[in-house]
Amino acid sequence: MENVKIVGCGYARASSKIENEALKKAVDTSDEWIQTRTGIASRYISETENTSDLAICAAQKAIQNAQINTSQISMIIVATCTPDNVTPSVACIVQEALGLNDKPVMAFDINAACSGFLFALQCAASMLQKGYALVIGAETLSKILDWSDRNTCVLFGDGAGAVLIQRAQDGSTMDFYARSKGDKEHALYCAGRSLQPDLENVAQDKPYLSMNGREVFRFAIQAMPDAIYGVLQGQPVEEMDLMIPHQANIRILEYVSKKMKFPMEKMFVNLDQFGNTSAASVPIALAQAWEEHKIKENMDLVLVGFGAGFTWAACKIHIEGGKHQ
DSSP states (O other): OBOEEEEEEEEEEOSEEEEGGGGGGTSSOOHHHHHHHHOOOEEEEOSSOOHHHHHHHHHHHHHHHHTOOGGGEEEEEEEOSSOSSSSSOHHHHHHHHTTOTTSOOEEEEEOOGGGHHHHHHHHHHHHOOSSEEEEEEEEEGGGGOOTTOHHHHTTBOEEEEEEEEEEOSSSOEEEEEEEEOOOTTOSEEOOOOOSSSOOTTOOOSOOSOEEOHHHHHHHHHHHHHHHHHHHHTTOOGGGOSEEEEOOSOHHHHHHHHHHHTOOGGGBOOOHHHHOBOGGGHHHHHHHHHHHTTOSOSSEEEEEEEEETTTEEEEEEEEEOSSOOO
C-alpha cells in the first residue's frame, strides 16, 4: 500500500476523428459489424502529432487541473509502445517541453503495452519522495497499423492521458497488483516500427501490429479477474464504487462484469469514442471520469488493464474525504 493520491488529470485526443463508416473505404467492414463485435463507434487518429505531442498536451491539462507549480514535478514516467524515437525517451521530450530541463527531475519511458500506465503508476507511487510525479500513457498506434487488416485497423486509436500524484497525508491510498508472462505464440505482436511514415524499405518480418483475437480474448477474460481479485486481497468487488478498465472490447468487459457480478453501470466505458488506445486507454478513461465528476471523495475505485507481453495489472485507489475535483 502506498500513501499517495491523484491531484490532477488530463487527456488529449488525436487530431482526426474516424468513424466506422469511413473504414469501409479501406477494408471490408461496416459500422454494424464493428460495433456488434467490439463496441467501437469511432477513434482518433493523429495526422501530424507524434506521441510526445499528445503526451505534452495531456500533461499540460493535468497540471492546469491540479493547479500546481510545474517546478514541483520531480518525476515523469511515460508508458508507451509507440515512442517518437528509439531514443531520447518521450518522457525527456515532455520534460523539455514543460521547461524542466534545469530542475531535478527523473524522466523515463516504460513499455508494458496496454498495462503500461498501471505499471508506470506503480513505479511512480513507490519511488516518489517529494513533489509531484507526472504519469502519462500516450500512443500513436495508427503508425504501426496495417490499414488493410480488418482484424486490427478497426480496433485502435491514438491519444494520451496523464495524472499527477503526490504523497498523501489525508489517508488516501493506492494498492497495486502487476504480473507478466511471455507471449511465445506472438498472439499480440509487432516486430518494429519505422520512425518515418513510409515503411516500404523496412527490412522486418512484421512491421505492423498483428493479433490473434481469439487468443487475446481468452487471455483477457482470465487476466482481468486475476488482477482485480489480486489487488482487492479478499475485499468484495461489490464494495468498489467504480471500475475503470482497459478499453479493448465491449465483449471482454461484459464477460468480466458477468463473471465477477460487477454491474456494467459501475464500469466507466468510453470505448465507443476512442477505441483501444493501449497505454493511453486507462488514463484517458480516468481523466474523463474525473472531468465528469464521477470520481468523488470517500470513494474506492479499481483501475485494471491487460496487454501484449503478456502483461496485466490493477490499482485500487481509496480517496479520503476532501475535494478532488
